[in-house]
Amino acid sequence: MTDMALSQAVDDLAKAFGSNxxxxxxxxxxxxxxxxxxxxxxxxxxxxxxxxxxxxxxALEIKRIAGQVNVLVHAAGILASLPYILEPGERIExxxxxxxxxxxxxxxxTDRRVGEFKFIAWRGGPESIRQNQVFKDYLKLLWDxxxxxKQLFLTGTKEALAFLRGGRALDSxxxxxxxxxxxxxxxxxDRFTKVGDFYRFVESKVEVIDLRQIxxxxxxxxxxxxxxxxxxx
Numbered sequence: 001m002t003d004m005a006l007s008q009a010v011d012d013l014a015k016a017f018g019s020n021x022x023x024x025x026x027x028x029x030x031x032x033x034x035x036x037x038x039x040x041x042x043x044x045x046x047x048x049x050x051x052x053x054x055x056x057x058x059a060l061e062i063k064r065i066a067g068q069v070n071v072l073v074h075a076a077g078i079l080a081s082l083p084y085i086l087e088p089g090e091r092i093e094x095x096x097x098x099x100x101x102x103x104x105x106x107x108x109x110t111d112r113r114v115g116e117f118k119f120i121a122w123r124g125g126p127e128s129i130r131q132n133q134v135f136k137d138y139l140k141l142l143w144d145x146x147x148x149x150k151q152l153f154l155t156g157t158k159e160a161l162a163f164l165r166g167g168r169a170l171d172s173x174x175x176x177x178x179x180x181x182x183x184x185x186x187x188x189x190d191r192f193t194k195v196g197d198f199y200r201f202v203e204s205k206v207e208v209i210d211l212r213q214i215x216x217x218x219x220x221x222x223x224x225x226x227x228x229x230x231x232x233x
Contacts, residue, residue: 006065012058015050024049071098077119077211078107081153084215087112106140113149116141117211122159128172131163135173135195136180138164141206143183150206155218157210164199164208 017024035041075097091111096104108115116137141150174181192198212218
């Protein structure tokens, strides 16, 4: 989709729904029933209100593009962070800006560190999916065999650290990924049963870093508490 086509799709939706789509929808819900016996009156109302087949086409196109928002947040978040993370003279060896499985080992690899980024907001209450994915990234960093610093970058660490220091059963956390569970069992056997017991054993090996403390935009921007994707940015 070209920039011009995207702009047109946004304009078409704005023409119909304005800045408060829910209010417009509610207004249409009330306006159409009295007109429903006269097809011409319905057509006239919809035309005057800015609704047309183009409205649907625009909505479908933007929905398609919106499916890539998580990838864009992941990429933009890493790029916004780099100037505040990199040290003088530090060289980037590889970047994985796309969310999910990109075939690269880490989101960021330099001559001094490996890093994984998670741009999520904790909702409160049960957070098993997010916890599982944070723990998977933590293990991924932990198992890196190089001498590089290992860093897990989060937009807020309070909930993540509470999980890592808590009493959730490791069997539960690892149950959704048979490969990670097998490697964990091979590495540690049945020595640990709770996340907190394991974390206390390895805590010093991976840094858990709050991007809100070092990247100005994250101190003022709210990361949406979106539904988790397959990889949960």
